[in-house]
Structures are given as C-alpha cells and as structure tokens.
Amino acid sequence: MAKRRDAREYALHMLFQLDFNPADAEKTLEEFWVGKDLDPKVKAFAGELVLGVARDMERIDRLIEKYATHWSIKRIGAVDRNVIRMALFEMLERGDIPPIVSINEAIEIAKKYGSEESGKFVNGVLDCAKNELTRPAREATGAAGP
Numbered sequence: 001m002a003k004r005r006d007a008r009e010y011a012l013h014m015l016f017q018l019d020f021n022p023a024d025a026e027k028t029l030e031e032f033w034v035g036k037d038l039d040p041k042v043k044a045f046a047g048e049l050v051l052g053v054a055r056d057m058e059r060i061d062r063l064i065e066k067y068a069t070h071w072s073i074k075r076i077g078a079v080d081r082n083v084i085r086m087a088l089f090e091m092l093e094r095g096d097i098p099p100i101v102s103i104n105e106a107i108e109i110a111k112k113y114g115s116e117e118s119g120k121f122v123n124g125v126l127d128c129a130k131n132e133l134t135r136p137a138r139e140a141t142g143a144a145g146p
Contacts, residue, residue, distance in 0.1 A: 006038075007045035008086060008105055012113065014050045015082040025054035052093055053085045060088050067128040068121075079114040080121055087126050091133060099130045 014032050018025060029047050053060060061073045064084055068076060076084070087106035091099045103126045110118035 003039060003042050004045055005105060005109075007042045008049065008109055009113075010038075010042065010046040011049035011053075011086055012079070012082055012109060014046070015053055015085065016078055018050075018054065019078050019082060025051050049086050049089060052089045053082075056089060056092075057085070060085050060092075063088055063129060064125065067125045069128075076121075077114060077118070080110060080118050083110045083114070083118075083122055084125050087122070088129060091126070091129060099133055103127065103130060 010032070014025075014028055017032075018028055029050055033043060064076070064081070065071070065073055068084075073081065083106045087102045090097050090102040094102075103123065106126055107119045107123050110122040114122075
C-alpha cells in the first residue's frame with residue numbers, strides 16, 4: 001500500500017502548510033497538485049485526509065488534548081500534531097482501515113518528518129485513543145473509500 005503512504009505524506013505537507021498559513025483547504029489542495037502528475041487514487045486519498053481533518057479540526061484537536069496528557073495542542077510540534085490529526089481522522093471516519101494500520105503509518109511518517117522523539121510521542125497519543133475506540137484495533141469494519 002505504498003500509494004496510501006504517499007497520499008498520507010502529501011496530506012501531511014498540505015496540513016502543515018495550512019497550519020502555518022490558514023486558507024481554504026480545497027484551494028490548498030488545488031494549488032498543491034499543480035504540476036504533479038500522480039495516481040488519481042493518491043490524490044483522492046490525500047484530499048480526503050486534508051478535507052476531513054480541516055472539516056473536523058476542532059473535534060480532532062479536543063481529542064488530541066485529551067489523549068496527549070499535559071500537552072496543549074499549540075505546544076505539540078506541527079509535524080506531530082498533523083500526523084496525529086490524520087491518524088485520528090482515519091481511526092474515526094475510515095472503517096475500512098484498521099486502527100493499528102493508521103497508528104503504524106503515523107509512527108513511520110512521524111519518524112521520517114518529525115523529531116527523534118516523534119514516533120514515540122505519536123504512538124503514545126494514538127495508543128490511548130485506540131483503547132477508547134469501539135471497534136477492534138486490527139479489523140476493518142466499514143466500506144472502503146479511495
């Protein structure tokens with residue numbers, strides 16, 4: 001599933017950009033794809049992540065603050081914050097993706113783009129969230145998306 005990893009990484013870049021330069025998420029998507037000849041499935045999944053996180057940002061950020069004990073959303077590094085946002089969105093809204101997959105992908109992306117401690121931090125926050133989900137961590141439960 002390298003395509004989904006690619007899509008998650010593109011989504012991280014766009015969410016990072018939106019964090020520092022808040023704008024319309026759809027416009028950011030449009031501008032980001034200019035000149036990039038990519039698989040439509042990669043674009044669709046990345047777009048779903050960006051638009052979904054942007055749409056549910058307040059709810060997702062409240063959950064992050066709940067699970068990232070003693071951390072306000074503003075104190076969490078931008079890479080870690082956006083990786084966690086994407087993973088929580090997947091865990092909440094994508095029943096076709098087992099939570100453990102979302103968590104493992106988030107950890108790997110955090111290690112690649114974040115600090116030395118990012119993987120551990122992201123894992124800790126998402127593991128707490130996973131424990132409160134009402135679906136099995138290793139199973140998909142819903143219809144597939146892009």
